[in-house]
Amino acid sequence: MTSFSYKKIFKLAKGFYGKGKNCISVAAPRVDRALQAAYKERKLKKRLMRRSWIISINSAVREHNMPYSRFIYGLNHSNIEIDRKILSELCKNEPYSFKAVVDEIKLQTGLSAEDRPRDLESFNKGVDLGLIVLPGMPKPSLEENTSRPIEKEFKWREDFIPKYSKPIRPSQEAMDKMKKNGVWESDWDDDEFWAK
Incomplete structure (x- = not known):
């Protein structure tokens, strides 16, 4: 706990709720905890600021x-x-200057090859279906959007096993191997178990 004078504790506890601001037995632990939190947040502040810049x-x-x-x-x-x-300040307040920085980086390092959409086929498919509206194209009405069903081809996988289905019987080689390693369950020997 803190070893401050009463005067200093009450000064630090100013604005606390209830007895935390004027009763020493309540204020001292609260001030102590607040000082620990302040110490921790001073370290975290650097991380959080860097994270916001990166975002x-x-x-x-x-x-x-x-x-x-x-x-x-x-x-x-x-x-x-x-x-x-500085980059985050540029992108917020000076977008043209930020674009100049990006263009200069592309020019110096030859990263302009990255300057393309990642999946052009699905983009074109979305334009054909009317899900993506290009600039200058008329926007579809609300009725059109809600009436158009999303067509997705359903494919049944051959190896799909429903959640509560009967387990697949292992091959004879697999059963022999499990018996040899000692991880064999006795009811797998039972043919009635597999007949259910």
Whole structure:
């Protein structure tokens, strides 16, 4: 527990709920716990800030058809020295400057080959079905969207076993091997068990 004077404990406990602000036996442990939490959060703050920078950079870079990992790879292999904090500020407040940085990285490292949609066939299929509307195309009405069934081909797998089905009888070789290793269950020998 804290070894502060009463005056300092009450100063730190200012604003606590109930007796936590004016009763020393309640305030001292609460202040102690609050100081521990503050210590921990000072360490976590750095991680959380870096995580928020990465999230904003990732969303901004994907607008330029480039994943975050390739962008950081290009940044490390170019002569541009900008940290994530500045990059996140650029992508939020200066999108044109951020685009210039992305273009320069593509130019220096030759990552422009990544600048393409990943799955063009499914994209074109979605456009043909009317699920994806390209710029300039008329938007489908609400009735059209709700009436159109989603056509998905159902394929029955041959090796599919329903959840509560009878277990598959192992081959004779597998049974001999399990008997040899000592992992054999006696009711598997019983033909009546398999007849059920």
